[in-house]
Amino acid sequence: MKIFFPFFIFFIAFTGFSQTENNPIVWNSSINKISETEYDVVLKANLLQEWHLYSQYNPEGASQPLEIVIPENKTGYELIGKAIESETVKEFSEIWEKEEIFFKDNATITQRVKITDTSITSITIDVYGQVCKEACIQVEESFSFALDGKKLEKITIVLNFKSKKLTQNLKLDLKNTALLEVKTDNSDTGDSLFNIFLLGFVGGLLALLTPCVFPMIPLTVSFFTKQSQSKRKGILNAILYGVFIVIIYILLSVPFHLIDGLDPNILNTISTNIWLNIFFFVILVFFAFSFFGFYEITLPSSWGNKMDSASNVGGFIGVFFMALTLAIVSFSCTGPILGSLLAGSLGTVGNPAFQLSAGMTGFGLALALPFALFALFPNLLNSLPKSGGWLNTTKVILGFLELAFAFKFLSNSDLVGHWDFLKREIFIGIWILIFLGLALYLLGKIKFPHDSPIKKLSFFRISFGVLVIAFVIYLIPGTFKNPTWSLHSLSGFPPPQFYSIYEQESDCPLGLNCYKDFDEGLNAAKETNKPILLDFTGWACVNCRKMEENVWSNPEIYSILKNDYVLISLYVDDNEKELPASEQFDFVKANGKVKKIKSYGDKWSTFQVLNFKNASQPYYVLMNADLEILNTPQQYTDIETYKNWLEKGLDNFKK
Template identity: 75%
Template structure:
């Protein structure tokens, strides 16, 4: 019960923080001279009521302690020991099962440093940690301090070189009113959310056909209709039960709205993180083998027992806990599908948090509908098929699909990390093996632990097996150098066509000539007096691949791109490729926070948000060499719309 209350309070607090408490600790610093080489840097913080900042001595495995350090090994000073701290408090927390040490309301830390460069006139020092109130926010404070007699005063948040490089990111654009005519208006966003909702709904329908959920339908509906004093009361309770299922799955997505609000590109950075993609690969593969029947994944049985006990309370509260019990005890079947939904949302473009919420609502609605409908029409229960081996077959088929999907995340990690081992043909070869295995399973040639004795194959099973075998045949040309067909229907899942084991004309889409640095592309456009197609893209961007392989590949569009435009493709998720040291800098964001620009992806993601107030991909702009915007921006769209957009921009440039 305590765990549940903590979970609900955590979710509710996250949503409120995003609106009113996004900066709960404010820091400043000053320094006093102790000797010719030693100084005390004094950090002071004002902390919002009920929030905690954690001591340097906070135990391992709990909230992150404050850490003070120099930015790199070339710093002109060194840290001497730990900082002296003002009054701290101790309190046991159930979250970490530890006694934590923290500051509240005010914090002062005095850090002794020793200057190692006699010519030093300023230093840079960094303070990091966490500030928490059920939920936690990161503290990342960077101070540049100038030597001035006996004291050091804060002078600038970033140095002159960083200022210069930040200024170079900002373009002197003309005709910026066209940016407000962005094609991501209500119609496209609504369409995208509708698609996510449908995918979530389909996921919920698949979850219904699993052994953890399907048998619960008649049992639960019968419980409501028989236990209630009147038929109308039983129907009301069953409908309320369904509503609570939708609410519970919606609540699971709320924390991501906080994350989405911190930085326009943060979820893109998270979704394209190499280690996160490896984690998704491992977890989805783990889920797949659970579906195969080699082991069961369940939440602690005590959770289900406690929720079951709580459901006996009665009334609306009891019905809520019954819905929560269903979510917990069915996790072994719904968890893998929800994991796929989460992973898919994080790798989508647009408002990721809203997409995840929409998908979760679709999932919960599909799961809840049968309980409400069968309560309204109880005679329909007689038409339900009996539980049996077909439920396990459904789980195994989902296991194969889950395994295929897992390799998409391994591919993302490989692309972003530039490891060059999971090339397009290797990826397709793995899919061929997976779906060939699925075909063998459908035809009864291989079995898994929970399969029953062999029976005569039904017509529907044979038909499905033929469909899977046809898909395998469709995949086979994809491993060849000159495929019979190009697998455009799968665009976005396999790596791009230029990421191949065979030698390619270039590492640009479709062998086009492209620039991956804006300044170089702009210079070429000026020299040749050509308009620019600015393409904000990503290695792990599914819709980017669909546009390149389904729209750009059209002969008339391909010819236009090749002959009439200078293509500049900027990869915003290229976070494993570091910029040269002399090109790395601190960027001061509009909210006063500092963002470290250390990788190619950092640079181009910030460049996109700074100039075009957008953080989604694909995102296309048409510019003249003197940086006039020629047309409204374009996103993921159809062939005819894109062709018309290119032609209109070209006409505007020529005129």
């Protein structure tokens, strides 16, 4: 996972300043003609003593690697491979717990460029990276060259007075910032890769119990064990078949890493987009009705036929195409589950691309295990239940779950758009109807197109039906103004408790008094002489709701938040609520691109990254009214850790 740890600096319009701690790197550049269509751009960097510039090959999850790109508005030429680097140093970093690769003292970087349009007269390349000592400074350089060898003047982005002033206002003069650099232990985060892997694994197990996949297990295992020249080879082929299944599903997540590589926050950004969430809602409803049996979602039959023909090839290639054939022909059952996995990964806080890969790995592993297991122990095939109506029952149950999951995405759109139509109690009411429908189906009161006649209800259907009815009873108090019990086990799925059809004391979590503007909260802290709890949150943030409803609701923590802190909640995904025209401005990002700050979400997400070098939510910072950090930042965690964190902040405030 990429973690960016830069200290943003103001853009300087002059290039001829001396090398200092604020400017630890000085560049020289030149261009050499190799042929009529190829040039070498040579960049030489001199580094101040003890400062490091990180290589293109610095590992992911450590300091930001060097990146050389062509600006988006430039055409007519392309980069040939990665740049050639001069000697680098490898050294283990205790902060990142990785071996980092960097330049020391100086660096020479040679990038070959190919001209594809002979009419162009100049080229420009941008360089992004990071130089670090105790702190880190972002490298953002643009080099332009005339193709006759003359160097062109560097173009500098100039902001108008209003944008400069509002950008300056967004930047805080924080004190005790060393605490911001301390890594927070968030090993218990609810959206850890392991948890996502387990969810994917469960999804794969459910997919096994569908009519498209389950009957394939004995057929495929028998093919390998009987058609191979030896039993050993048959077992090896079956295991290889399982390995290829896992690889195929992991490969499905690769495009999302490429998208994420263009902008590390792009998937988190689109996950809070109103129209994307509506799209997921429509797709999941579409998937649900396919599981109900009203229609089938299949890939073109020609794909399956071509893969099936290719599977006749011998050796590893044939086994791979057999695995690919399974993935294609079973899509009508696995597609809806994979769609839910994709939607769930994009809707979580963290790195969605890696979460999706973890989920796909779990999904593929669950699908692959039976093929390898039964190949090793073929006698177990006799213990498998026979195919029948129970497989269709499993599909219909999954359809109800898809339908319930779909409304989570519609709720995200409603919250971010401030539409106020899918309030908490209405959402829970819809879930009550969905799961009541599932209970009636299990008890034989509702039938779908592919259901077999039920002569006698099985023990499984009755037992599962009773459990679903118990869940419905659990949900019902959630529609009351004063619930008999809270729905803590569902935290993050329904809208927050203050988003209610009933009149609430405030529109803040748990009825607390909070400010949704930083300056207003800061003034309140000065007047009351209380410390600040700065809460970076989001309307569509699942972990934020879990923290509020499971951790903040603890009586001791609730008392501390209510009496001892000034709470400032800034919603970074509030992109539908526009700032007044007088407060809208242009902001130059770290990569040199201009970002239009038009909404409150734009403002607070930029405010978080600019001052705290972090873009995840929930993200909590303790400070006093003099902008002095009181404790290390905190994220998703447990009650005891959060309580101790708040108390330590109070102690530091009193000192």
